[in-house]
Amino acid sequence: MTSRFQAETGIPNGAVPLVELRHCTMEFPGVRALDNVNFTLMPGECHGLVGENGAGKSTLSKCITGENHMTKGELFIEGRKVRLSGYSIHESQRLGIQVVHQEFQLMSEMTGLENIFIGHYARRGGLIDWKALTKKARELMDFLQCDVNLSVPVRYLRTAEKQIIQLAKAVQAESKVLILDELTAVLQEKDILNIFRIIGILKAKGMGIVYISHRLNEIFECCDSYTVLCDGRHIHSGNVRDIDKKELIKMIIGRELTQVYPPMNRRFGDVMLEVKGLTAPKAFRDINFYVRSGEVIGLAGLVGAGKTELVQAIFGTHPLTGGKIFIKGKEVTIKNPRHAIMLGLGYVPDERRTLGLNMKFDIKENTVLPSMSRFRKFKLFQDHRAEAQAAYDINEKLELNYYSLWQSVEKLSGGNQQKIVIAKWMLRNSEIFLLDEPTRGIDVGAKFEIYKLIDALTRQGKSVIMVSPELEELIGLCNRIYILYEGSIMDIVEGERKTQEVIISSLLGVKEK
Ligand SMILES: Nc1ncnc2c1ncn2[C@@H]1O[C@H](COP(=O)(O)OP(=O)(O)OP(=O)(O)O)[C@@H](O)[C@H]1O
Ligand SMILES: [Mg+2]
Structure with a gap:
């Protein structure tokens, strides 16, 4: 007897693809972002879409959602050909396609609740039924197992929390296809596992998921299939179980990546920056650390542990109520970013669209x-x-x-x-670099270039303070890692203790020996 399912994939035999793009070409003035690309998404499938920065991943997802009007090609949704002339994001949503964009698309002055249900407000007697919406939102948050304050304008929320709101907005509608464009780039290990759990549930319901990420481990952990794009061209598609990470990297960057982290600089000079007893209400308290010339130190912590606020405070954009900052041994009061820059600080913020560029x-x-x-x-x-x-x-x-x-x-x-x-x-x-998630959304090849640049900085005697949700990256680059837990330093990890296990337990508030 033949199985109703194809071996191991869980996709029903003879199932109609949820999405099929045929010979898709997308041209922007001066750029061919996609060149004759084919892409198929089956029900119950999580399909990883990978490629270098600028390879065309977001463009492809926007061709599916109707935000981009492809120059040439055909789109089929559940086997039905889509008339592209009238196709738009509203039409794709009507057909059951939802997307979480790489960049935030939330109304910053509106609350989480308003953002989630925008355009779908439940009404009673012509008025918006806030009670019903609040109840629905609570159910949604229970399903997502996330705890985000939905009653404040989203501009007050942290980056990761905004991302959860985007996800909630996408899953609240009855959809068939969910496109996640670098959803996890700002999330921590614990939250990512939660996302995988949610993907598992949605897949079991027969939904198809397009999963875009530069964190390749995730592709192996949660995707069934993959498609590699390079310079807008389709390089390969296949089953994830048939390849390993090395092969995937080779397909993405066209060469093998033999070395991931440069050897660490161990020649340190004087202390360049030191903070003592730094305190900011609701963000962090009594923080002490130092960084020497030639050194990279890491700040790790779960969402809400206070890392971003801490680097912002040093750069003069988050108010402090206590503590002292010393630069090259001299106490300074950093009034604003201009002042910080004059003192030799450089800051790469975690939100590039609003703060970085x-x-x-x-x-x-x-x-x-x-x-x-x-x-x-x-x-x-x-x-x-x-x-x-x-x-x-x-x-x-x-x-x-x-x-x-x-x-x-x-x-x-x-x-x-x-x-x-x-x-x-x-x-x-700059002499002291504050890097808040510097490799967020950066492809595997370019990440290595950034690591080399960080290394080159340390060899020139510069100091780097780095925040990253990727523990592997912190372990590979940092001489010392300070672990924040609910606003305080829980542990300082260096030498032989620099392992994933030790760091994870400290992140969760349990200090290991
Ligand atoms: N609206 C636009 N106008 C002009 N060019 C664009 C537009 N959108 C994308 N592009 C170009 O198309 C190419 C593909 O971009 P896309 O955003 O799809 O890449 P990506 O694979 O998502 O990269 P990343 O991993 O960095 O997010 C890039 O060269 C980009 O500059
Ligand atoms: Mg993109």
């Missing part, structure tokens, strides 16, 4: 912005040629995927935007 500016302007004074001739004229050369050099080093320095950063892929935020502080020649 000026979306109205082009690549060159964004890159040279904090270093403008370096390019002033006779203190009078701006040397635009030197600016452009410097911007070119640093962005080439970071393997930025672009066609002109004068193109707007708005249209760049997410990972390429992130590279520019890093480039601008590298160019500024």
